[in-house]
Amino acid sequence: MKIAISGKGGVGKTCIAGGLAAWFAKAGSPALAIDADPSPNLGLSLGLTFEEASSIVPIAEETELIRLKTGTPYSGVFRLSFTVDDILRSHAHLTPSGAYLMVMGTVRAMGSGCTCPAHSVIKALMRHLVVERNDVVILDMEAGIEHLGRGTAEHVDLLLIVADANRKSLEVARNIHILAKDSRIGRVALIGNRVADDRQRKIITEFAEKNRMELIAMIPFDSAVADSGITGEGIDERSSVAIREIGRLAANLGGRSGGKGPCRDIPAVKRYETGSGEL
Numbered sequence: 001m002k003i004a005i006s007g008k009g010g011v012g013k014t015c016i017a018g019g020l021a022a023w024f025a026k027a028g029s030p031a032l033a034i035d036a037d038p039s040p041n042l043g044l045s046l047g048l049t050f051e052e053a054s055s056i057v058p059i060a061e062e063t064e065l066i067r068l069k070t071g072t073p074y075s076g077v078f079r080l081s082f083t084v085d086d087i088l089r090s091h092a093h094l095t096p097s098g099a100y101l102m103v104m105g106t107v108r109a110m111g112s113g114c115t116c117p118a119h120s121v122i123k124a125l126m127r128h129l130v131v132e133r134n135d136v137v138i139l140d141m142e143a144g145i146e147h148l149g150r151g152t153a154e155h156v157d158l159l160l161i162v163a164d165a166n167r168k169s170l171e172v173a174r175n176i177h178i179l180a181k182d183s184r185i186g187r188v189a190l191i192g193n194r195v196a197d198d199r200q201r202k203i204i205t206e207f208a209e210k211n212r213m214e215l216i217a218m219i220p221f222d223s224a225v226a227d228s229g230i231t232g233e234g235i236d237e238r239s240s241v242a243i244r245e246i247g248r249l250a251a252n253l254g255g256r257s258g259g260k261g262p263c264r265d266i267p268a269v270k271r272y273e274t275g276s277g278e279l
């Protein structure tokens with residue numbers, strides 16, 4: 001299953017992406033969480049410390065890797081055809097949540113036909129992960145879907161657009177929905193997040209109805225999640241209403257418990273001490 005998450009800045013995309021990936025991992029489907037935000041911080045939501053998360057070099061900045069993949073003996077000329085499956089093995093970080101993390105780095109303008117070497121590698125890698133593999137993949141993106149690129153978007157099973165009751169975030173959600181309708185993404189749905197009261201619930205519900213969007217989940221405001229954003233400390237999952245709702249969503253999306261995870265053939269070469277052991 002391939003799930004992409006988009007929405008206005010600050011609406012809770014990363015919290016939800018991390019919560020979903022962690023849930024799938026715990027349910028026996030070690031998910032691959034892809035941070036496709038130019039200011040990556042998904043690692044924190046997956047249980048890495050600030051130091052661990054900051055030590056990850058985004059793939060777009062791995063100059064030697066990019067040179068190896070795309071370089072030719074001729075200056076200014078680079079290869080457009082190369083393999084990327086090895087990047088998954090070398091750059092998937094096992095996190096304490098049990099989910100694997102890949103940090104893409106700046107992938108802006110990917111859909112715009114940019115052909116510089118770093119973009120070519122990211123584009124090929126995204127395509128490989130979303131189109132050619134059979135893992136649970138959760139993509140944490142910026143607002144918009146352009147970095148999915150043509151030929152990749154249609155293989156995304158579900159685009160989750162996150163919004164809170166704030167008018168600007170709903171406007172961004174509406175625009176993303178319009179773009180998504182032309183992209184051939186399998187299913188597009190809205191998540192209401194940080195919902196503090198019945199009034200906000202009503203605003204989001206009416207927005208979804210008016211714009212004919214499927215409202216797939218309504219995640220309440222959770223002071224534990226807000227606090228963890230301030231302190232950087234983990235959340236006690238058992239008492240978090242937001243994490244519980246994210247788990248309910250994951251279960252409805254077809255999560256299962258037990259069994260072998262589809263990511264089991266990914267050897268994580270960079271393991272964190274707090275990671276959850278063998279694949």
Ligand SMILES: Nc1ncnc2c1ncn2[C@@H]1O[C@H](COP(=O)(O)OP(=O)(O)OP(=O)(O)O)[C@@H](O)[C@H]1O
Nearest residue numbers: 009010011012013014015194221222225226229242
């Ligand atoms: N359900 C919730 N209840 C309370 N606070 C929340 C909730 N969801 C997210 N937050 C808080 O909102 C802030 C933004 O969340 P997050 O970083 O996930 O948003 P984002 O959309 O990924 O932001 P960005 O666009 O900057 O990447 C964080 O401080 C987070 O703790």
Ligand SMILES: [Mg+2]
Nearest residue numbers: 013014037041
């Ligand atoms: Mg984010």
